[in-house]
Amino acid sequence: xxAEPAAAVRPRNRRQLVVEAGAAVFSERGxxxxxxxxxxxxxxxxxxxxxxxxxxxxxLFAACAxxxxxxxxxxLADVPPAASLAEIFxxxxxxxxxxxxxxxVYRWEARxxxxxxxxxxxxxxxxxxxxxxxxxxxxxPWPGEHLRAVAALGAIGSITTHHNAIAQRRVEDLxxxxxxxxxxxxxxxxxxxxxxxxxxxxxRTRRSEILAAAVPLFERDGFATVTNGRIAEAVGLVPxxxxxxxxxxxxxxxxxxxxxxxxxxxxxxxxxxxxxxxxEALNALTATYVAYSFEHSALNSVANAEIAGLPDGLRxxxxxxxxxxxxxxxxxxxxxxxxxxxxxxxxxxxxxxGVVVEAGRRLRWADGPEHRAAVAALLVSALGx
Numbered sequence: 535x536x537a538e539p540a541a542a543v544r545p546r547n548r549r550q551l552v553v554e555a556g557a558a559v560f561s562e563r564g565x566x567x568x569x570x571x572x573x574x575x576x577x578x579x580x581x582x583x584x585x586x587x588x589x590x591x592x593x594l595f596a597a598c599a600x601x602x603x604x605x606x607x608x609x610l611a612d613v614p615p616a617a618s619l620a621e622i623f624x625x626x627x628x629x630x631x632x633x634x635x636x637x638x639v640y641r642w643e644a645r646x647x648x649x650x651x652x653x654x655x656x657x658x659x660x661x662x663x664x665x666x667x668x669x670x671x672x673x674x675p676w677p678g679e680h681l682r683a684v685a686a687l688g689a690i691g692s693i694t695t696h697h698n699a700i701a702q703r704r705v706e707d708l709x710x711x712x713x714x715x716x717x718x719x720x721x722x723x724x725x726x727x728x729x730x731x732x733x734x735x736x737x738r739t740r741r742s743e744i745l746a747a748a749v750p751l752f753e754r755d756g757f758a759t760v761t762n763g764r765i766a767e768a769v770g771l772v773p774x775x776x777x778x779x780x781x782x783x784x785x786x787x788x789x790x791x792x793x794x795x796x797x798x799x800x801x802x803x804x805x806x807x808x809x810x811x812x813x814e815a816l817n818a819l820t821a822t823y824v825a826y827s828f829e830h831s832a833l834n835s836v837a838n839a840e841i842a843g844l845p846d847g848l849r850x851x852x853x854x855x856x857x858x859x860x861x862x863x864x865x866x867x868x869x870x871x872x873x874x875x876x877x878x879x880x881x882x883x884x885x886x887x888g889v890v891v892e893a894g895r896r897l898r899w900a901d902g903p904e905h906r907a908a909v910a911a912l913l914v915s916a917l918g919x
Contacts (some may be wrong), residue, residue: 542710549587551577557598557636561694565595565646566758567843599644602637603658605629610665619669625715626662627690627706638694645839646754663687670717678721680895686910688892689885693754695838696884700877702895708878711915712885719915721908729805729821731829732797741779743769745790748783757787757840788848791837795855798826802862812815812869816919819863820886824910827890832901838891859883867917886913 555576559568570591574584587595609625644655654758667683674682689712693705737743747768751760762783763773780786804824809815827834841852863883868874874882893909 548577548579550594552579552587552594552881553597553601554636556594557601557639560595560598561636561638561639562842564840564843565591569691570594591613592648596640596647598636599639599647599651599655600658602630602633603655603662604641605633605721606662610662617669619666619673619714619717620710622666622669623686623690623710623717624706626687626827627710627713627795630690631693631702631706631709634693636694637691666717672675674718676720681721681893681908682717682719682912684896685889685893685909685916686716688888688890689713689916690717690888691716691892692884692888693881698877698880698884704878705846705881708881709885712882712918715915715918716889716912719911724905724911724914725907726902727817727821729801729818729825731822731825732804734797734830740769740771741789743775744779745784745793748786749790749833749836752787752836756781757836757843784844784848787836787840787854790833791841791852792855794830794837794881795852795859797830798859799820801826801857802859806862812866813919815866816863816870816917817914819866820910820913820917823887824890824906824913825907826905827894828899828901831894870919871917875893882917886916889913889916 551575556568557578558572559573562568563572568591570584571581573594574581577918579585584594588597604630606626609629610622613621613625644652647655662681663680667679668685670679670682670686690709693709734746735742737746744765747762748765751764751768756858760783761773761777765783765786766776780789783863801822802819805818806815837852841849844852860880860883863886864876864879867879868876868881871879889912893912897905897909
């Protein structure tokens with residue numbers, strides 16, 4: 535007599551598995567591009583089973599957006615109140631690296647949270663920043679402790695933005711050291727070298743007018759919520775006329791990002807010309823990247839948030855341009871610090887970019903020589919120069 539097959543045992547932690555899978559998909563594809571079906575498939579259940587845990591995608595997304603914040607808060611709760619920066623950064627780094635595949639949701643996607651959910655999430659991260667800033671103030675008591683705190687956390691959090699393969703212990707050591715250097719930096723100590731950034735081309739064609747009009751809309755309201763009709767209206771076109779210039783909204787975003795990448799490449803080539811030695815080159819790269827980030831903060835914000843959700847054919851050239859830019863940094867950093875291998879150098883370059891993002895946000899991207907110099911000093915410290 536044939537035995538009846540055993541009923542599948544439902545894991546007790548299925549809700550947690552759903553949140554982990556959701557956080558990974560949202561991190562990889564963005565909120566709007568992710569689907570409940572894809573998340574369910576990651577867990578090995580049907581979409582109908584997924585809805586038993588969360589009534590809709592937004593409810594799941596809100597839970598995912600809080601995961602890293604809750605983990606950081608919990609990790610710091612286990613650290614004594616008078617703990618050193620080294621102990622605090624060790625706890626933060628350990629959690630962030632362990633969950634690097636799912637920890638990026640809050641950095642770019644949290645803007646899709648409803649106001650009250652966004653306020654609660656911001657409160658959790660404010661608690662983390664305040665805890666770090668208090669330790670920075672004790673150990674390095676000069677102005678700007680909150681700026682240094684968010685910049686140091688940006689260096690650590692950068693590991694969630696890329697997929698470079700490196701051993702967990704090695705990457706933790708690199709990020710902890712980078713964060714400690716950033717926290718110990720006096721942002722007002724060193725002026726940034728003067729650099730030139732090419733201005734965006736003046737919109738003289740209908741295509742360039744569309745690009746110039748679309749980016750502020752994407753940055754303010756979110757790529758997914760801006761319609762072709764609104765973009766067309768901004769340049770005085772009927773919606774159907776937009777398709778003469780771009781096949782779709784994603785093509786507009788990709789074209790704007792490629793234009794910006796070209797401006798950055800031109801600036802790097804110009805400002806590296808005549809530099810002697812890797813340290814001078816890295817200072818020029820730093821000043822260039824910081825200036826570019828301040829001058830194109832809206833587009834950078836949109837690109838960082840939305841590129842993951844673009845179709846492969848549109849995303850490919852943008853990723854290639856980014857890798858080419860990072861390779862320039864990596865080459866000069868390894869000359870300046872020959873003890874680093876390729877993977878370590880790449881991790882530190884991304885850490886430097888993370889510093890710029892979080893410090894710039896803290897400063898609300900208010901441009902000026904003092905802010906540029908402060909962010910440049912923090913970036914250089916992250917690199918260990």
